[in-house]
Amino acid sequence: MLRALKERLSIQGHRTMAYPDGPVVLPERFRGYPALQRDLLCDLDGTACVAACPFGALSCSENGLVLDMGKCLFCADCPASSCVGFGNDHRLAVSRREELLVQTNGEQKLAQPLSPDLRKLFGRSLKFREVSAGGCNACEADSNVLTTIGWDLGRFGIQFVASPRHADGIWVTGPVSENMREALLKTWEAIPAPKIVVACGACAIAGGPFSGSPQISLGLDTLLPVDLYIPGCPPHPATILDGLLRLQGRLT
Incomplete structure (x- = not known):
């Protein structure tokens, strides 16, 4: 076992990125703010x-x-x-829906930390139950990337869990179709209070390309009180992580 650990350290080295202590490397084709x-x-x-x-x-x-x-x-x-x-x-994530509106000479808004009492609870340990409410799996995939060794979301105490009973909040992707509405609301009810809500991706925020269809919601915030909006189709892992760290008060 010791030999295997030594070989891994000497050959593979440390694979987790330095961000947020260092700059995040983004592809040339990345489309940001x-x-x-x-x-x-x-x-x-x-x-x-x-x-x-x-x-x-x-x-x-x-x-x-x-x-x-x-x-x-x-x-x-x-x-x-x-x-x-x-x-x-x-840095695209925000705390309020109206802060997603970009104007010609407007100021860029960033996600704000949770209230002091919630930050005391969730600042070092934050668990989410993810609900794919009719999504295409793109937002789910980029959320899952954060759990890999390169990003290592767990080093911030943030994890996705299998049961809503073990969660501190709900992580929603997809446009919330009529077939998923009841499952979403039951999952929310099963999470112990206090709890938070994250809308990940354009579909969860406003319906995405399906906006206007009678088979989807008008936006997650018409069903649940959203604490963090993460725009994108899908959001880049760096955008997701930035929003979460600001929610915890780790970034200013």
């Missing part, structure tokens, strides 16, 4: 961009364009690319 074209009023060009988005993520206001990250799928070939660009900032 969006940027709207400055000084573009909702004239002919602006309304054309609004109409171009098939998911209704863009709208007009008296101050110009507004992009709803809760509805945005961060398309690789954005049909409204003349108005919208994407940077490499992975």
Whole structure:
């Protein structure tokens, strides 16, 4: 056994990334925090961009364009690319639904820590019961990546558990179809209080590409009190981890 451990240390070394103590390495094609074209009023060009988005993520206001990250799928070939660009900032998670609205000259919002009493409970140990409420498995896959050796979510005391009785909160992916609504609510009821809710991905936040269908919810926050919104389709593991660490008060 000792020989095997020695070989593993000498050959494989330490595989877990340094983040959050060091920078996170993101791929060149990563699409992060969006940027709207400055000084573009909702004239002919602006309304054309609004109409171009098939998911209704863009709208007009008296101050110009507004992009709803809760509805945005961060398309690789954005049909409204003349108005919208994407940077490499992975910090997308927020605490309130309205903070997902990006305006031309608006301030970027970040997820806030839990209240002091909840942070005292969950700051060092936070367990989630994941519910895939009609999802395609993309958000589930990127959430699961965090449990691998490269990310090692467990080093922060955060884990996914098999039973809601062992959980501190519920982790929801998917658009909450009618067939999953009852299962979701029963899982929520089975988690002991106090408990928290995380909406992971565009589907859970606002229905994603299925928005408007009578077979899905209008958003998880119409059913449960959401504490953390993580946008994306799917969210990058770095985005998910950033939101969780801010929720615990580990990042400022």
